[in-house]
Amino acid sequence: MQSKTAKESFIVMTELVLPNDTNVFGNLMGGRLMYWMDIASALAAGKHCNSPVVTASVDNISFENPIKLGNVVHIEAKVTRAFNSSMEVHMKVWGEDTVSQYRYKSNEAYYTFVALDPNRKPRPVPQLIPETEEEQKLFEGALRRRQLRLILGGKMKASDAEELKALFVKE
Numbered sequence: 001m002q003s004k005t006a007k008e009s010f011i012v013m014t015e016l017v018l019p020n021d022t023n024v025f026g027n028l029m030g031g032r033l034m035y036w037m038d039i040a041s042a043l044a045a046g047k048h049c050n051s052p053v054v055t056a057s058v059d060n061i062s063f064e065n066p067i068k069l070g071n072v073v074h075i076e077a078k079v080t081r082a083f084n085s086s087m088e089v090h091m092k093v094w095g096e097d098t099v100s101q102y103r104y105k106s107n108e109a110y111y112t113f114v115a116l117d118p119n120r121k122p123r124p125v126p127q128l129i130p131e132t133e134e135e136q137k138l139f140e141g142a143l144r145r146r147q148l149r150l151i152l153g154g155k156m157k158a159s160d161a162e163e164l165k166a167l168f169v170k171e
Contacts, residue, residue: 015073
């Protein structure tokens with residue numbers, strides 16, 4: 001299986017914030033944004049592995065700036081690291097006021113996906129080759145983020161998380 005670069009999985013999804021997407025304050029509802037982020041990140045993961053994918057986890061999502069009614073949402077997503085059958089996808093979300101031509105960061109997050117074979121069982125995915133400095137930084141941090149997810153999900157003991165221990169324990 002041939003490795004791929006992060007830019008090969010890069011996608012941008014754009015949505016217009018309509019009245020049905022907003023809360024009583026005229027801001028995009030967080031749940032609607034998370035729905036769009038799930039779609040965007042699934043597209044990036046599927047593009048990387050050329051197979052159907054399912055969401056395995058969603059990391060903390062902190063909303064930095066609200067996106068208002070009538071604004072445009074741009075979700076940039078790309079794979080940051082591939083493991084055996086899973087992939088981490090990083091997203092940056094931007095709001096854009098097209099009238100004043102002002103673009104602002106709303107939030108960012110990491111989602112994890114698992115690739116599936118025709119029998120809906122996990123299948124191997126191509127490894128990722130980081131090319132830029134930012135991609136290398138995201139790639140290196142992905143193992144620590146993965147270990148934290150596994151610990152929080154009860155699938156790994158904290159004592160086995162060597163990458164995380166290295167951050168906190170001095171020998």
